[in-house]
Structure formats: C-alpha cells, structure tokens
Ligand SMILES: Nc1nc2c([nH]c(=O)n2[C@@H]2O[C@H](COP(=O)(O)OP(=O)(O)OP(=O)(O)O)[C@@H](O)[C@H]2O)c(=O)[nH]1
C-alpha cells in the first residue's frame with residue numbers, strides 16, 4: 614500500500630544518482646521556480662495515486678530523460694522550517710538507462726561526495742548530503758574502564774570499520790583524556806577516521822582533533838576549530854538544537870530515542886518524537902539511546918544520519 618499523503622507535509626521524492634566513480638548528480642533549479650538557482654537532487658512532488666518509486670521513475674523521466682532501473686532508500690527527511698512542511702524521501706539510484714540531460718533544470722553537475730556541502734542546497738537537503746558523505750555510526754567509548762582498555766577498544770572500533778569515535782572518559786581527568794587522545798590520533802588518522810573529544814574544548818583546539826560539546830556547553834561561543842575538525846553536540850530538545858545550529862556544528866547527537874539503563878530517568882522520545890525534532894533542524898542528526906546497528910534502517914526512515922551507541926558498538930567484553 615502507498616504511504617498516505619497527509620495534509621501536514623508535502624511528499625517529495627528525489628534521487629541521489631551516482632556514477633561509476635561514486636559521484637552524485639546535482640541539478641540547479643530553474644530561475645522561475647521556488648528555491649531558484651539552488652542545487653537539488655532531481656525529483657518532485659508525489660501524486661496521490663503514486664508509490665514513492667513510481668513518482669521517482671516519472672520525475673526522473675520528465676526531468677532527466679532517464680529510466681530508473683533500481684533505487685535504494687537513502688534517507689527520508691521530515692522538514693517543517695520551509696514555506697511549506699515537506700517530507701523529502703531520497704533514494705540512491707546507481708542503475709539507470711540513458712544519459713541524464715537537463716530537460717527542466719538550468720544545469721547538471723556530477724559532484725564528489727565530500728564537495729556536496731559546498732553547493733548552495735535547499736535547507737532540507739543538508740541531511741541528505743551528509744548521509745551521502747559522512748559515517749552512519751558514531752561509536753562512543755564506555756565509561757568506567759582504565760585508559761589502556763579504552764585505547765584497545767578504540768583500535769578495535771577502527772579495525773571494525775568505525776570512522777567516527779567519541780572519546781568520552783568521565784573516569785579520567787581532562788588531562789588524562791587528552792593524553793589518551795594524543796596517543797590514539799596517529800592510528801585514527803591512519804584509518805582516515807575522526808576522533809571527537811567529549812567536552813574538552815581546549816584539548817580539541819590544541820590537538821587539532823574533533824570535539825563533542827555536552828548540552829550544557831551549548832551556551833558558549835563557537836570553539837576555534839579548523840574546517841577539518843568535526844564539531845558535534847549533544848541535544849535533548851528544540852532549544853538545544855537551535856543553539857547547536859547557531860554554533861554551526863557539523864552534526865548533533867539527539868536522544869534518548871529509547872530508554873536506556875545508563876539514563877533511566879530520562880523520558881524516551883520514541884521515533885515519532887525524534888522525527889518531530891528532526892523536522893525543526895537542518896543539521897545531520899545521530900539518534901542515540903538504546904539503539905544498535907540493526908536500527909540504522911529505521912533511523913534513516915526518520916531522517917537520522919545514523920545511530921550513535923556505546924555498548925552496542927564496543928568491541929571488548
Ligand atoms: N526535487 C527536489 N525538491 C526539493 C529538494 N529539496 C527541497 O527542499 N525540495 C522542495 O520540494 C518541493 C517540490 O519539488 P519540485 O519543485 O521539484 O516539484 P516538481 O518537480 O513536482 O515540480 P512542479 O512544481 O513544477 O510540478 C519544492 O518546494 C522544492 O523546493 C530536492 O533536493 N529535490
């Protein structure tokens with residue numbers, strides 16, 4: 614059965630068309646349309662009788678003259694901050710017949726994934742650009758274990774394919790956490806991964822690594838980080854998300870989606886609550902709280918960049 618079209622959000626389907634080199638097609642919106650001149654993923658409004666895939670096939674035929682052969686769901690973004698609330702359902706399309714031609718757009722560009730964010734995109738597209746270019750998992754180190762075990766576990770995470778690791782060691786003082794980060798950074802860089810220091814602004818500035826701000830730190834001015842140093846932030850509600858957006862963070866971690874043993878007192882958002890908050894921000898958002906890798910598909914269906922977890926990802930017993 615087709616997902617119902619609701620009056621509250623306009624249902625829009627769009628395609629991240631990829632070529633053999635993994636580049637993604639962006640299309641520049643016509644000067645006569647809403648969002649004129651911005652670069653978007655080709656697609657358009659789903660009609661009442663259509664499934665998302667039927668709408669995608671029709672739109673890509675009309676706009677690019679191609680036939681879609683297969684499409685995988687990438688991310689479905691509820692977004693309420695524009696002129697009209699939309700649900701932007703983005704599919705990854707790597708198999709299609711024909712060569713895309715700009716039948717309705719001003720121009721087409723094949724873009725390296727890392728360069729997507731440099732294009733002026735509609736606000737709702739930012740989470741899709743991040744879904745195409747940034748890790749879908751953030752691993753957070755568990756508390757209460759000695760520094761050598763944290764180091765061993767982080768190496769295990771890198772070997773298991775994790776590329777975004779938050780070093781969170783409340784059991785160590787700030788200087789010991791910083792020392793541990795400094796020792797781990799050569800390995801982190803060898804794996805082309807990113808390490809985020811939890812809460813230690815000065816440490817991240819000095820070491821040149823990433824930083825994860827606690828929600829209580831969101832009132833401060835933006836830390837002095839270079840463009841390659843990822844800035845992330847813990848958020849629990851709308852006010853946190855607004856502050857994180859004002860600090861121009863690269864991503865946030867939002868939860869708890871499910872109730873967890875580590876934070877038993879905190880009310881869980883559930884996926885519906887998560888999506889409501891997601892719709893009020895254009896930031897890439899990792900969902901956290903009682904989640905594991907099996908929840909990635911559900912997370913993406915609710916507009917998340919992916920899943921952040923402690924125990925579910927930790928490779929040591
Ligand atoms: N196709 C597309 N639309 C997007 C994206 N991001 C985004 O906010 N939108 C918004 O979604 C809405 C519908 O898109 P559209 O203008 O392509 O619709 P359409 O192809 O059916 O065109 P039409 O209005 O001429 O019939 C527009 O308000 C558009 O700005 C995106 O990446 N791709």
Ligand SMILES: [Mg+2]
Nearest residue numbers: 655656657658
């Ligand atoms: Mg369109």
